[in-house]
Amino acid sequence: MAGDALSSGKPRKSFSSLIYDPQARGIFYQVVTVASVALFVWIITQNTIHNLEKANIASGFGFLQGRAGFDIGQQAIEYTSDSTYGRALLVGLLNTLQVAFFGIITATILGFLVGIARLSHNWLLAKLAQAYVEIFRNIPPLLVIFFWYKGVIAILPQARDSVVLPLGGFLNNRGLFFPKAIWGEGSWMIVAALGVAIAASIVIFKWARARQARTGQQFKSGWTSLGLIILLPAATFLALGAPLTFDYPVAGRFNLSGGTSIGPEFISLYLALSFYTASFIAEIVRGGIKAVPKGQTEAANALGLRANIITRLVVVPQAMRIIIPPLTSQFLNLTKNSSLAVAVGFADIVAVGGTMLNQTGQAVEIVAIWLVIYLSLSLTTALFMNWFNAKMALVER
Amino acid sequence: MANVDFTYVRKEMVAAREAPSNAKGIGHWLKVNLFATPRDIIFSILAIAFLAYILPSIFRFVFIDAVWTGENRTACTTVSQGGALPDGQYGACWAFVTAKFEQFIFGRYPLAERWRPMTVMIAFTLLLIPMLIPKAPFKGWNALALFILLPTVSFFLLTGGFGLPYVETQLWGGLMVTLVLSFFGITVSLPFGILLALGRRSNLPAIKMLCILFIEVVRGIPLITVLFFASVMLPLFLPDGWTFDKLLRALIGVSIFASAYMAEVIRGGLQAMPRGQYEGADSLGLSYWQKTRLVILPQALKLVIPGIVNTFIGLFKDTSLVSIIGMFDLLGIVTLNQSDANWATPVTPVTGYLFAGFVFWIFCFGMSRYSLFMERHLDTGHKH
Numbered sequence: 001m002a003g004d005a006l007s008s009g010k011p012r013k014s015f016s017s018l019i020y021d022p023q024a025r026g027i028f029y030q031v032v033t034v035a036s037v038a039l040f041v042w043i044i045t046q047n048t049i050h051n052l053e054k055a056n057i058a059s060g061f062g063f064l065q066g067r068a069g070f071d072i073g074q075q076a077i078e079y080t081s082d083s084t085y086g087r088a089l090l091v092g093l094l095n096t097l098q099v100a101f102f103g104i105i106t107a108t109i110l111g112f113l114v115g116i117a118r119l120s121h122n123w124l125l126a127k128l129a130q131a132y133v134e135i136f137r138n139i140p141p142l143l144v145i146f147f148w149y150k151g152v153i154a155i156l157p158q159a160r161d162s163v164v165l166p167l168g169g170f171l172n173n174r175g176l177f178f179p180k181a182i183w184g185e186g187s188w189m190i191v192a193a194l195g196v197a198i199a200a201s202i203v204i205f206k207w208a209r210a211r212q213a214r215t216g217q218q219f220k221s222g223w224t225s226l227g228l229i230i231l232l233p234a235a236t237f238l239a240l241g242a243p244l245t246f247d248y249p250v251a252g253r254f255n256l257s258g259g260t261s262i263g264p265e266f267i268s269l270y271l272a273l274s275f276y277t278a279s280f281i282a283e284i285v286r287g288g289i290k291a292v293p294k295g296q297t298e299a300a301n302a303l304g305l306r307a308n309i310i311t312r313l314v315v316v317p318q319a320m321r322i323i324i325p326p327l328t329s330q331f332l333n334l335t336k337n338s339s340l341a342v343a344v345g346f347a348d349i350v351a352v353g354g355t356m357l358n359q360t361g362q363a364v365e366i367v368a369i370w371l372v373i374y375l376s377l378s379l380t381t382a383l384f385m386n387w388f389n390a391k392m393a394l395v396e397r
Numbered sequence: 398m399a400n401v402d403f404t405y406v407r408k409e410m411v412a413a414r415e416a417p418s419n420a421k422g423i424g425h426w427l428k429v430n431l432f433a434t435p436r437d438i439i440f441s442i443l444a445i446a447f448l449a450y451i452l453p454s455i456f457r458f459v460f461i462d463a464v465w466t467g468e469n470r471t472a473c474t475t476v477s478q479g480g481a482l483p484d485g486q487y488g489a490c491w492a493f494v495t496a497k498f499e500q501f502i503f504g505r506y507p508l509a510e511r512w513r514p515m516t517v518m519i520a521f522t523l524l525l526i527p528m529l530i531p532k533a534p535f536k537g538w539n540a541l542a543l544f545i546l547l548p549t550v551s552f553f554l555l556t557g558g559f560g561l562p563y564v565e566t567q568l569w570g571g572l573m574v575t576l577v578l579s580f581f582g583i584t585v586s587l588p589f590g591i592l593l594a595l596g597r598r599s600n601l602p603a604i605k606m607l608c609i610l611f612i613e614v615v616r617g618i619p620l621i622t623v624l625f626f627a628s629v630m631l632p633l634f635l636p637d638g639w640t641f642d643k644l645l646r647a648l649i650g651v652s653i654f655a656s657a658y659m660a661e662v663i664r665g666g667l668q669a670m671p672r673g674q675y676e677g678a679d680s681l682g683l684s685y686w687q688k689t690r691l692v693i694l695p696q697a698l699k700l701v702i703p704g705i706v707n708t709f710i711g712l713f714k715d716t717s718l719v720s721i722i723g724m725f726d727l728l729g730i731v732t733l734n735q736s737d738a739n740w741a742t743p744v745t746p747v748t749g750y751l752f753a754g755f756v757f758w759i760f761c762f763g764m765s766r767y768s769l770f771m772e773r774h775l776d777t778g779h780k781h
Contacts, residue, residue, distance in 0.1 A: 030603035037607060044634040051633045122437045123430035124444045138761035139754045140714040142721075143728055147754070150735070151747035336619035343721050350621055363629040370622045371614070378617040 048364065057361050064089070070355055072347040073263055085356055092352030093373060099269055099348065100335040100377075106274035107334060108327075111281025118286045129282065136279035141272055142340050148268035149344045168248045168259075176267060177249040180260040184243025193236040194229065201225030265346035269338065277334045281327065288323035289315060320392050328385035332378050349373055459751070462488025466495070473742045480742070489748045493740050500734060501752070504570015504725050510562065514573050517551045521580075529767065531774055544584055566644035570725035572756065574644070578651055578716040578726065583709050585652040590659025595689065597660065598667050608660070615657035620715050624650045628722045647719045655712045662704035666697035699775050706768035710761045717757070727753050 018024050052059055064086035071081050072091050079091045117129035136144070154173055157163060162172035169178040201224075208219040237244075249259030292315050300310040341348035353366045419425060431441040464473045464482070473490035474480025494501070503511050524543040527533035555577075557563035569577070596608035615623065627650030631641050641649075670693060678688035698705070720729030731749040735741065 026601045030601050033607065034603050047636050048630075048633045050637070051635075054637075120440070121430070121433060122440050122444075125440050128444055128447075134762065135758070138710070138714075138758045138765065140717040140728065140757055142717045143750055143754050143757065146728070146732060147747070147750045150732075151750050154746065155743045339619035339621045340718070340721075342621060350619065350625070354625065357625070357629060363633060367622065367626050367630060370625075371618055374618040374622065375614065 052364075055361065059362075059364065061365055063356075063360050063362050063365070066360070068356075069359070072352070073345075074266060074347060085360075088352050088356065089349065089369065092347055092349040095341070095346065096335070096338050096348040096350075099266065099273070099338045099341065099346070103270055103273040103277065103334050103338065104331050106270070107277035107281055107330075110274060110278035111330075112285050114278060114282035115285025115289070118282060119289055133279045133282050136275050137283070139276075141276040141337055142343055144272035144276060145268050145340055145344055148271050149264060153264040153268060168246070170249055173264065175261050175263045177259050177261045179246040179248045182245045182247055184240075184245065186240050187243055189240060190233050190236050193233045197225075197229045197232040200228055204228075263346075265341070265344045268344055269341050269346050273334055273337055273340075276337070277330055280330050280333075284323055284326045284330065285319075288319040291322050292318045317392070321389075324385065324389045324392060328382060328389075331385070332381055335377055335381065336374065458488050462486050463491055464488060465491050467492035468496075469739045470742050470745075473740075473744060478742070487744070489751060490740075490742060490744045491748065493734075493742075493745050493748055494752045496740070497734050497737075500571060501727065501730055502572045504573060504730055505568045506570070506573070507562075507564060507568065510564055513554045513561070513564075517547075517554055518573075518576075520547060520550075521576075531771075548581070548584065566642050569644065571730045572727045574719070574724060574726045575713075575716050575728075577644075578648060578719065579709075579713045581648050582651040582655045582712045582716070586655035586659045586708070586712070587705070589652070589656035590663050591694065593656060593660035594663035594667055597664055612657045612660050615654060616661065620650075620654050620718050621721060623654045624718060624722050626650065627653070643724065647722065647724055651712065651716065651719075654715070655708065658708050658711070659705065662701050662708055663697065665704060666699075666701035667693065669700050670697050702771055702775065703768050706764055706771075710764050713760055713764070714757065727756060 049059075064084060066085050067081075068083055068085050068088040069081050070088070072079055072088065074095060075091050077087075077091060077094065079087055114129045114132055117125045118133065120126050120129075153175075156171060156173040159172050159174060162170040162177070165171055165178075167179070169176065171177070201221075204219075204221050204225055208221040212218055247259055249261070250257050296314055296318065297310060300314045305314070338348055339350040342351040342354055345351065350370065353370055357363055357366050415421075432438050467473060467490075471480045472492050473482070475482045475484045475486060477484050499511070503514055506514060521543075524539060524547060528536070528539050528543055533539070553559055554561070555564065555569070556566070593608050593612055596604050597612060599605050599608070624647065627646045628643070631646050631649065635641065674692055674696065675688070678692040683691065716726055717728040719726050720732065725733055731753045735745050735749055
């Protein structure tokens, strides 16, 4: 009987019992899956090797030593068309990081402002914020990039009649030009003063918190450290005799000379990504704040706390726990969307890789490089945000 | 002593009084909603100033100063630019959109054959509308027609065969390509996403690892690299003499990408299911697939409808990226047509992008509203 087989310690190993054994089945399915995936990979590898040989493309990363031969508009490190492919990739990577960094900061600030505005009691403000979110969330970011690049910046005046901005800046269809700061001798001391001020502020914050826990007395650590961070570098600056001069851009007939500039590609990419991502961040912030139970605010009111203290000490810390995980994925999305740079010719890692791909035909290697770079960027951001999340997480007793 | 009844019961109600005059009407509304506190007053004034600054100029650009009819660029350029408009007039060139409208919809599909995509679009709309109305009958047959029959018929209708002349996909373009890509991506990504999500939650370590690897790698890289991968590496994978159509490569790239995202959304639903549902199904003696199909998925999918629709919206917007790998979807064809010498004016790009943005917006906004509606419709009121 079947029941006997179950109750006795040694089940009979007949073939039919093996078929119905979940463990045996599991192993069978896994073997089949892994084998078919392996077969699939083997077939495409064979085909790829064959196709590469036919096209006379040497595989391997040796091509990175070759001369690039193309120019890059915006470069954070020294680069000419005589530099190697490897250096071109590095310039591209730095450009990606740059646009992602500034984009993330702007999108976060804008997103928080819009998200809080959506919850405002002010009807007009709430509706404006809602309109912003609904418009930008539902339009492809690529379209917004094109809109800025070809629709707005391209029809700005030409260099000879640039829009003159305050503080010696110029705006024309070649981008934004502004004075370049030239730091004189001893300027490193200003940076050092800033570092000292920040370190001192951290110490003050820790001391103030410990004292408040011990005695209940508060200390205006926020204002103190703000003053420290502004005044200490400023005093150093003045003590050194203000070692700062500006190189102003000068309007020429066809272009501006001097100063520094940001190209239209970077501006359009940066604006589009920030505006697009901010609409998502706004929704996350709104959701996070709304998810804090009403009882929390009411209890804080009952304790007699003032409105701004309630926001700062009760609502925001609880809302942040809900906000941070989706915020992380928005940051990652922005970083990945910065690859849209290729559409307007901003030399990010994908655009540089694409140019190299056309020149060398090393498709496998370049796709692998992209894969590694983006995966490590994702991983780094995820690790940092996980650390931050753990710091903010609810400590339960 | 006479029995005096001191009780008093009111027999007639006093008519309700009107609200005090300072607590009703538009003045009260303004006071509560716009000018409640000093801070509100500042914000409201700033907002009104912003609107007063921006709305009239947008309105002038889009309607008053816009050019609605015209044959070529002279209609939309000012005298100093060599056109007919008075200097200083700056408005949208809708004549450009009117002239290129058919291209924006069908791309360079041959004129004589445009009834074919037209038929597909009409059939798609006719099948989609009853599918979207929850009360419409014959859902099963409708789904079969929409997701199996229509794609098969459309394939032959659009590419050719059965006596119809062959139209190569190079000529496809415009909104048609956008819709084909997103419909295909949506239809493929849902089943694949479900399989990947189940695989990721599976007890079988090898299957689990493979699914995690696929999902995380694809989600870690931008779509444009997936599309580059599809367009430059897929041909390398094939044996001699085989080629992939360019559109097919884009379809594969988009589907790979969408499946990974869909898998994560569905995994969220699977994880949100209470353990008791799994255990209950097990105790009824259901097999894995019975359990998944009859108990888990119907509930889990319902939970994540907003996420699924958001993925669809993302996919729809992302199809615009195929213009980078040299295909002419709606965005690509709008960009392409701006360089048409016959229509090149300073306002053509803005006009074209406004039009394309409006079309994308209508579709995405419609989908998000529909998702809100379905969420409310399917909400059975079980709140944990």
